[in-house]
Amino acid sequence: MAQSTLVTGAGIIGSAMAWHLAEAGCKVTLVDPSDTGGAASAMSLGWTNATYENPRFYYDLRRFSMERWDALKATYPDLPYRRNGTLYTSFYGTPLQTVYDEHTPWGYPMTWVSAKQMAELEPRLSVRPERGLICPVEGHVAPHEAAVFLRERAVKAGAEYVRSRVLSVLRQQDRVTGVRTEHAELKADVTVLAAGRHTGQLAQTVGVKIPMTAPPGLLIHTKPAPPLINRTILTEDLHMAQWPDGTITAGGDFGGGAVNDDPETGAQILFERLQKALCPPAPLEYSHHTLGLRPTPQDGFPVIGSPLQGLYLTVMHSGATLAPAVGALATDEITTGQRHALLDPFHPNRFANTGSE
Ligand SMILES: Cc1cc2nc3c(=O)[nH]c(=O)nc-3n(C[C@H](O)[C@H](O)[C@H](O)COP(=O)(O)OP(=O)(O)OC[C@H]3O[C@@H](n4cnc5c(N)ncnc54)[C@H](O)[C@@H]3O)c2cc1C
Known part of the structure; x- marks a missing residue:
């Protein structure tokens, strides 16, 4: 009713x-x-995923929601969401093997890739460990x-x-x-x-x-660049994604932390990390940073x-x-x-x- x-x-x-x-x-x-x-x-970074801070009940809700994003996108092609996958070369101190062992028994699709495969998938990524994980069902929404x-x-x-x-x-x-x-x-x-x-x-x-708490989250944004990143990429000290307009957004942590204490300096550090993480044909151009508060x-x-x-x-x-x-x-x-x-x-x-x- x-x-x-x-x-x-x-x-x-x-x-x-x-x-x-x-x-x-x-x-x-x-x-x-x-x-x-x-x-x-x-x-927000807008990374849609089911791997962070994850007891099973939280995973289940997020997985359900990721499928809802896919269904909405099928009905509304203009929705600013895409399921372009994630490449994990690292996961903020948690060994990738642990991430794999925790999630794949629940049916989460994650596959190992070698450094050579990573080079094929993400040719502009300059730092590639011996192996990484690909999760094809994760994606990216412009919140x-x-x-x-x-x-x-x-x-x-x-x-x-x-x-x-x-x-x-x-x-x-x-x-x-x-x-x-x-x-x-x-x-x-x-x-x-x-x-x-x-x-x-x-x-x-x-x-x-x-x-409630509201941990700060610092992100940097570049000016539009040619296509450099195909999926969300997590490296040892950075997460990054490229939007359809060519801008790249990158951050350094998911829970608030030292890089946020002095946002100007934090933004410079993040931009230096981003420049090292990628090898673009032309230098990346910095645009601005944002400091958001996460409702938690x-x-x-x-x-x-x-x-x-x-x-x-x-x-x-x-x-x-x-x-x-x-x-x-x-x-x-x-x-x-x-x-x-x-x-x-x-x-x-x-x-x-x-x-x-
Ligand atoms: C840096 C950063 C990175 C993030 N990365 C991710 C990520 O990768 N993946 C992910 O899933 N999530 C991420 N998040 C979290 C995600 O963005 C938030 O959980 C989500 O945006 C919260 O949405 P919301 O609508 O609840 O709150 P908000 O977007 O904050 O909206 C709240 C609204 O309420 C309104 N409001 C407040 N008070 C009043 C009032 N008194 N009367 C009327 N209206 C009021 C405000 O004007 C505002 O429009 C990130 C967040 C941050 C800050």
Whole structure:
């Protein structure tokens, strides 16, 4: 049965929620003061993968989501996503053998390649160890462009897009009834908070505790270059990808760290690493750096679920990978009231007794 829903935040997660809810027949109001396609989403590498920080339940959700990206791309060829694979020559201190042994028994397709094969696959890569891993099902999404793409489809499917900031969530006894924005009170049967790193603060306004961190992530961006990289490549001290417009984005870590402390110097270091990692026909030209804050629940895992009647939370790192799964599964849960097994480990109630925000 169609319900009225209100989604706070139009990054990749909120936009995916708004679109799926609208397609499911819900009345949707999407609220965000900005139209840039998210905050973290606009600063993200957008690597879609299922290998990082990985107990089985997290792997399963990410794998499901990667398949959803593929299915969406088949339906919407303009979606800024491509499944171009990853070459792992290293994995930030974890031996590649461990990555292989952990994931291939779960059915994850990873194959060993020799230095010679790497040279054929990625001829511009200058540093090649004796062997690496190829994962063909990983890919790359432009998260802010994908957020705008999904938001526009949500509006086409009937969602109303309201440019305003949510100040607090409204609660009447045991039930959330909507939000107060800087312009008005908006009422709905279900209020979804997808406000990235601000989700914890908003949930706190109705007494729901979601401890959050926001580790910084530094990325550098080059000016457009001729095609140099065919897939996402992970080396010992760099991850890099080339976008269809020729620009290369590169970063140095996934969890925040020393390279972020002084972004100007960190960016120079990353650019030097990138120049050493590739051998382009002409020198690469530096464009700029970005420093994004990753919305991350304190235990590192997504928060997806309803802690209170009328309230639904969707906040996570790896949102570029997870957006289509979260949009689809959370919408099912909101419209049917049935919990999906893939979402069980991510319920917000795991923080109910932490006593901190
Ligand atoms: C450097 C970096 C690299 C990353 N690399 C990857 C990667 O390779 N793969 C991967 O899967 N993930 C990656 N991530 C993580 C991923 O980008 C995020 O998980 C994802 O973008 C989060 O999307 P979101 O929509 O939840 O949040 P955001 O994009 O932050 O969007 C939140 C939205 O909420 C709005 N908002 C906030 N407060 C309010 C309010 N009070 N009222 C109304 N609206 C509000 C904001 O304006 C914003 O538009 C990376 C992140 C960073 C920073």
